[in-house]
Amino acid sequence: MGSLESIDFSVNQLSGKVPQSMSRLTFLSQLNLSHNHLIGRIPLSTQLQSLNASNFVGNELCGLPLANNCTINYVKPNTENERSKDFGGLEVDWFYVSMALGFVVGFWVVWGPLLMNKHWRFLYFQFLDRLGNKLRGVVS
Numbered sequence: 053m054g055s056l057e058s059i060d061f062s063v064n065q066l067s068g069k070v071p072q073s074m075s076r077l078t079f080l081s082q083l084n085l086s087h088n089h090l091i092g093r094i095p096l097s098t099q100l101q102s103l104n105a106s107n108f109v110g111n112e113l114c115g116l117p118l119a120n121n122c123t124i125n126y127v128k129p130n131t132e133n134e135r136s137k138d139f140g141g142l143e144v145d146w147f148y149v150s151m152a153l154g155f156v157v158g159f160w161v162v163w164g165p166l167l168m169n170k171h172w173r174f175l176y177f178q179f180l181d182r183l184g185n186k187l188r189g190v191v192s
Contacts, residue, residue, distance in 0.1 A: 058082040070094055070113070086110050093122045 057079050067089040074083070075097030083103055087110035094100055094108065094115040101116040114122040166173045 056080055060084045061088065062086045064088055066090060070100075075100055083107055085113075094118070 056077055058081060059077075060082070062084040063086070065088060066085070069092040070085065070090055072095045074080075075095040077083075077099060080099045083100070084107045086107055090108075090111040090113055092113065094113055094117075096115075103117055105117045105119070108118055114120045166176055
């Protein structure tokens with residue numbers, strides 16, 4: 053990856069800081085990060101500082117090659133997700149909620165009737181015994 057010459061990440065809704073690892077791309081001659089949601093200092097490297105400032109437009113970045121310099125007391129803009137405010141700062145990860153719910157429902161759909169209905173339980177285990185006997189007969 054160190055031999056990349058051109059990268060265009062413009063208008064991709066990227067957020068956060070520009071990774072420090074971008075400064076290690078020594079063969080980079082074109083990099084377009086314009087019109088994203090990037091914040092903070094542009095990493096120091098000869099490649100990134102030699103790029104045109106228009107490649108960083110539309111972000112809250114500072115440092116060379118941009119005109120606005122980073123100050124020591126640089127305050128990050130509030131990037132807190134609006135959705136997380138609705139839950140008092142907690143964001144619900146619906147994947148894990150649905151996974152837990154699916155496990156509980158799936159477990160009780162299979163085992164609930166077997167635990168509650170004695171006749172079904174006897175039929176189920178008789179079926180498993182017969183199936184095991186048939187498999188043992190085929191194997192031996």
